[in-house]
Every structure is written in structure tokens, then in C-alpha cells.
Amino acid sequence: MSQQQPAGVIHDIGYRGYDGPRLGRGAVARALYVHSLRGAFGLGRSARAKVLPMLLLGVMCLPAFIIAVIANATSxxxxxxxxxxxxxxxxxxxxxxxxxxxQAPQAVSRDLRFKTVPLYFSRPLERSDYVLAKFAGLSTAMFLLLAAPLLIMYIGALLAEFPAGRETTDVALALVGAVAFAIVFAGVGLVIASLTARRGFGVAAIITVFALSFAAISSLQGIIRYVEDDATLAGWLGLFSPITLVDGFQTWVLDASSSAVAPPPGSAGGVGYVLVTFGVIGACWALLNLRYRKVSS
Amino acid sequence: MNTTVAQLTARALLGGRRALLLLVMSAVLLALAVLLRLSVGVDHQVTADFLGAVALGALIPLFGLIVGTGVIGPEIDDGSVVYVLSKPISRPTIILSKLVVAVAATVLFAAVPTFVAGLIMSGTEAGLAVGFGAAALVASVAYSAVFVLLAVVTRHAVVYGLAYALIWEGLVGGYVPGARTLSIQQWSLSLAETIVERDLVSSDVRLAVAGVLLAVVIVGATWYAGQRLRVLSLAGEE
Structure with missing residues (x-):
């Protein structure tokens, strides 16, 4: 008979322990940010996961490319x-x-579904770091998606020898507007996506909020502006859809050309749009932090 | 059609708080209709524009998308569809049962509210409520059939369905008139055009053509979904 093994012994089988430097909270958050940003474009994931974001990036740039070609052909x-x-x-x-x-459900829903969130929080990573990393990662992804076609158009404009100064100012302002679009979109999307562990529900809910609110608000604006002849009320209505909201924001702050049926009414309206835009961003930040204060599901 | 499969599907689709969330979308349409009635009064052109843009243009496609993919998509996603597939029920029957639930839900939550919104805004005049109600009805069936098929074919059904609804019907259809011929929205609008009196609605497709195309799409999508479900392979989580 062999010797009785004492219970509860951890055998030293010669693995070496880690005694190198340990990166802290900032490094974890940065790594999570980079991971989220790459994940939004499917980088570091399977080939099937790359198809959709890359396809959308291509579709996004195509009209810009056509515009640039038209500008050069008819310069x-x-x-x-x-x-x-x-x-x-x-x-x-x-x-x-x-x-x-x-991509918003991709960023947060899978962490909830596979219960990896508690694993993140067992590291030196605060709740707000996680939220910040995800928020910033998705915002950056949205910004890149929007900035790429703008740069293509800008290069096209320079090649067509349009006034370089004017084009540079315009594209710089549009990029600032793109930042606003990216942050508002990412914030609203993440808040919705973080509420469900099921990817499908997240996708459907985000679409509903953006597409339905835009369709409803635009048609209401159109009717109120042209049938009722009340441009002020129509302008205020734009606050209720994320797309018209940021459009109004950049119309007023950056003096951009408006695409909405009715732009913000006067300075009061402009200030209102700015306040609501920042309010929405702040509310998304607060809601996300609230959401991750306790993670059970 | 198998009633047990249909019951299970209905429970998965509408159980818990989900029915309430769907109801919120219908309530938004009705609330906007009441708001317009109070602020603008009765204006048939406004009714036609509003129902065309918001109900047929956004609510019905979105509903068809959410409900059509929702009846089978999540089950394929988490793999629990094998428990249904392993029962001695033919795959086309399963598709048909799920489609019936999807159509019923879309009609109940989207087509009926469209009809009621028409009644609120214009009463029974000019056939507006009936016209848009009927158009919403056929659009519900067609969108459900197409999106059930899409959910069987791809795991990103919602996204591709959305690309169809937003980019093809919205963006491309807006600039390229030819694209409108191949759009469920225009096919159903042509029915509304026929029923609604006066020239309040216009569609790019004639009713006969639209009817044939609708029938082909509905029957074809349902049949093909059944075929695809027979050779379904469950992919792992990406």
C-alpha cells in the first residue's frame, strides 16, 4: 500500500510565479477600450464577425467616393x-x-450573457472605468465610421481644387459635429443594449428607438410646419429624436447646413438643443453607471 | 400548422414584459394620430401622408422585422430550436405555425392600430382608414414571411432586414425610382391607392402587378424557409 496522501496539499510542480510589474487600473481600462474599439469593426474576432461592420464601412464610404468623383468630373x-x-x-x-x-449589443450584451462582467470587476477596474471604456470605444468606432467618408469627400474637394481654406474649415466643423453624433448615438445605443443580455432584443430595441422616432418626428415636423404653418413648434419637436437633435445642435453651434425639416427656432431653440444634447449625453453616462452598479444577470 | 408550436412561439414572443413593449410602439402611433387630429383637425392629405410615412413606412416594417425574426431567431441563436426540430413535425409545418403567430402579432399590434389611427384622423371618410388598414394587413403578412425566412437563413437577420427596410426602401427607393418596384411598401401602397378615394395616395406599382408579386413573395418565402429549416445547421457562438 502506498503512503496515505494528506488532504489539501497544493503540489509545487515547478511552475514559475509571475513577479513582473503589474499594470493598474488605467492599463486595464485602456486595454478594454482598445478591445471594444477593435471589436466594433470585428478585428480580433472571426471572419464572419468582420463581414457586417466592414460592409457597412464600405457602404458608408461609397456615396462619399461618388460625390468626390462627381466633384472632380464637373469641377x-x-x-x-x-x-x-x-x-x-x-x-x-x-x-x-x-x-x-x-455593434452596441455586441459590446455589452455578450458580457452580460456569458457572465464575464463579474470577471472584469474582480480586476482593479472600477464600474465607471468599464462604462467609460465601452462608451469611449463605441463612440470612437461611430466617429471613425462617420469621419472616413468626410475625409474622402475632403480629399476629393482638394483634388478638384475647390478653395482649400473654406473646405478645411467646413470639414473641421463637420468632424466636430461627427463627434456629437458619435457620442449621442453610442450613449443611447449602449444604455438600451446594456438592459438586455439577448443580442436580438438589443438590436431590435435600438432600431426601434432611432428609426421610429426619426420617421415619426420628421413627418410630424413636416405636417406642423407646412400644414399648420408653425415653424417654431416644428423646430422644438426635433428635440425628441436623437438624429434631429444632433442635427439641430450642429446647425446652431457649428453653423452647419440643416437636414431637418425644421431647424431649431431662434437662439432660445439653439440653446435648448445644446442643453438637451449635453443632457442626453450626461443622462446616458449616469444611466450606464447606475446599470453597472449591481450586476447580477 | 401545429397549435402547440404556435402556442409556445406566442408565449416566447409575447410573454413577460415583451407584449407591453410592443404595445408601447402601437400606442405611440395612436398618440401621434390623436395629437395630429387635435392640432390639425381633419385633413385627409395629412392623414394619407402621416399613415404612409409613419405607419406603412416605419411601424409596419419594424414590427414585421422584430416579430418575424423574433419568432424563430432567438431559438436558433441559443440552440433550443433543436427540441422543436426533433419532434415528429415536418419543418414546413413548424415554419407555418411560427409564421401564423408572427402575422397575428403584427396584425394585432401594427395593422389594427394603423386602421384605428386612420379612423381617429379621418373617420370613415374617403376610405382612408380601410385603405391603409388593408395595406397594413397585406404588408404585415409579406414582411413577416420575408423576415421569418431571413431569420432562418442568417443569424444577423435583424441587421440585414433593417438594411432592406431602411436602405433599400428608404434611401435607394428615395433616389432610384426603379428600386421602388421591388418594395413591399410600394406593393401595399398600391392597394391603399385603389381603395382610397380621390388622389390622396400614390404608388409606383399597379395593383395587378403588386398583387402577383406579393403572392409570389409570401408563398415563396414561406416555402423556402421550410426548405432551409430542413438543412439548418447550428453554428456556434461567435
Missing amino acids: SVLTELPLPYSRYAVVAQGILTIFLAA
């Missing part, structure tokens, strides 16, 4: 781009919405 007649930079986001809102609906 003897035209003196500016057929479509202003700042209107691109609203024209391509369908693609932005689809990208958001596909």
Missing part, C-alpha cells in the same frame, strides 16, 4: 461639393443606425 462647373459635409451624417443615418444596432 469646371461646380465650385463646391454637391452635398455639404455636415449633412452626410443625416443622409447616411440608416447606415449609422444599423452599425450602432449591430
Whole structure:
């Protein structure tokens, strides 16, 4: 008979312990940010996961490329781009919405579903770091998606020898507007997605909020502005859909060309749009932190 | 059609708080209709524009998308569909049962509210409520059939369905008139155009063509979904 093994012994089988430097909270958050950003475009994931985001990026850039080609082909007649930079986001809102609906649940719902969130929080990572990393990652992804076509149009405009100073100012302002679009979209999308562990529900809910609110608000605005002849009320209505909200924001703050049926009414309206835009961003931040204060499901 | 499968599907689709969430969408349409009636009064052109843009243009496609993919998508996603598939029920029967639930839910939550919104805004005049109600009805059936098929074919059904509804029917259809011929929205609008009196609604497709195309799409999508379900392979989680 062999010797009786004492219970509860951890055998030293010669593995070496880790005694190198341990990166802290900031490094974890940065890693999570990079991971989220890459994940939004399917990088570091399977080939099937890359298809959709890359396809959307391509579809997003295609009209910009066509616009750039048109500008160059007709540069003897035209003196500016057929479509202003700042209107691109609203024209391509369908693609932005689809990208958001596909990638926001991808960023947070799977962590909830496979219960990896508690694992994150067992590291030196605060709740707000997790929220910040996800929020920033998705915002950056949305911004890149929107900035790429703008840069293509900008290069096209420079090649067509439009006034470089004016084009640079315009594209810079449009990029600032793109930041606002990206943050508002990512915030609203993440709040919705973080409420469900099921990807499908998240996708459907985000789409509903963006597409339905835009369709309903635009048609209401149209009817109230042209049938009722009340441009002020129509302008205020734009506050109730994320897309018209940010469009109004950039119309007033950045002096962009409006794509909405009715722009913000006067300075009071403009200030209102700005306040609501920042309010929405702040509310998304607060709600996300609230959501992750306790993670059980 | 198998009633047990249909019951289970209905419970999965509408159980818990989900029916309430769907109800919120219908309530938004009705609330907007009441708001317009109070602020604008009775204006048949407004009714036609509003129902065309919000009900047929957004609510019905979105509902068809959520409900059509919702009856089978989540089950394929988490793999529990094998428990249904392993029962001695033919795959086309399963599809048909699920489709019946999807159509019933879309009609109940989207087509009926469209009809009621028409009644609120224009009463029974000019055939607006009936016209848009009928158009919403056929659109519900067609969207449900197409999106059930899409959910069987791909795991990203909602996203591709959305690309169809937003980009094809919305963006491309807005600039390329030819694309409108191949759009469920226009086919159902042509029914509304026929029923509604006066020239309040216009569609790019003639009713006969639209009817044939609708029938082909509905029957074809249902049949093909059944075929695809026979060779369904469950992919792992990406």
C-alpha cells in the first residue's frame, strides 16, 4: 500500500510565479477600450464577425467616393461639393443606425450573457472605468465610421481644387459635429443594449428607438410646419429624436447646413438643443453607471 | 400548422414584459394620430401622408422585422430550436405555425392600430382608414414571411432586414425610382391607392402587378424557409 496522501496539499510542480510589474487600473481600462474599439469593426474576432461592420464601412464610404468623383468630373462647373459635409451624417443615418444596432449589443450584451462582467470587476477596474471604456470605444468606432467618408469627400474637394481654406474649415466643423453624433448615438445605443443580455432584443430595441422616432418626428415636423404653418413648434419637436437633435445642435453651434425639416427656432431653440444634447449625453453616462452598479444577470 | 408550436412561439414572443413593449410602439402611433387630429383637425392629405410615412413606412416594417425574426431567431441563436426540430413535425409545418403567430402579432399590434389611427384622423371618410388598414394587413403578412425566412437563413437577420427596410426602401427607393418596384411598401401602397378615394395616395406599382408579386413573395418565402429549416445547421457562438 502506498503512503496515505494528506488532504489539501497544493503540489509545487515547478511552475514559475509571475513577479513582473503589474499594470493598474488605467492599463486595464485602456486595454478594454482598445478591445471594444477593435471589436466594433470585428478585428480580433472571426471572419464572419468582420463581414457586417466592414460592409457597412464600405457602404458608408461609397456615396462619399461618388460625390468626390462627381466633384472632380464637373469641377469646371461646380465650385463646391454637391452635398455639404455636415449633412452626410443625416443622409447616411440608416447606415449609422444599423452599425450602432449591430455593434452596441455586441459590446455589452455578450458580457452580460456569458457572465464575464463579474470577471472584469474582480480586476482593479472600477464600474465607471468599464462604462467609460465601452462608451469611449463605441463612440470612437461611430466617429471613425462617420469621419472616413468626410475625409474622402475632403480629399476629393482638394483634388478638384475647390478653395482649400473654406473646405478645411467646413470639414473641421463637420468632424466636430461627427463627434456629437458619435457620442449621442453610442450613449443611447449602449444604455438600451446594456438592459438586455439577448443580442436580438438589443438590436431590435435600438432600431426601434432611432428609426421610429426619426420617421415619426420628421413627418410630424413636416405636417406642423407646412400644414399648420408653425415653424417654431416644428423646430422644438426635433428635440425628441436623437438624429434631429444632433442635427439641430450642429446647425446652431457649428453653423452647419440643416437636414431637418425644421431647424431649431431662434437662439432660445439653439440653446435648448445644446442643453438637451449635453443632457442626453450626461443622462446616458449616469444611466450606464447606475446599470453597472449591481450586476447580477 | 401545429397549435402547440404556435402556442409556445406566442408565449416566447409575447410573454413577460415583451407584449407591453410592443404595445408601447402601437400606442405611440395612436398618440401621434390623436395629437395630429387635435392640432390639425381633419385633413385627409395629412392623414394619407402621416399613415404612409409613419405607419406603412416605419411601424409596419419594424414590427414585421422584430416579430418575424423574433419568432424563430432567438431559438436558433441559443440552440433550443433543436427540441422543436426533433419532434415528429415536418419543418414546413413548424415554419407555418411560427409564421401564423408572427402575422397575428403584427396584425394585432401594427395593422389594427394603423386602421384605428386612420379612423381617429379621418373617420370613415374617403376610405382612408380601410385603405391603409388593408395595406397594413397585406404588408404585415409579406414582411413577416420575408423576415421569418431571413431569420432562418442568417443569424444577423435583424441587421440585414433593417438594411432592406431602411436602405433599400428608404434611401435607394428615395433616389432610384426603379428600386421602388421591388418594395413591399410600394406593393401595399398600391392597394391603399385603389381603395382610397380621390388622389390622396400614390404608388409606383399597379395593383395587378403588386398583387402577383406579393403572392409570389409570401408563398415563396414561406416555402423556402421550410426548405432551409430542413438543412439548418447550428453554428456556434461567435
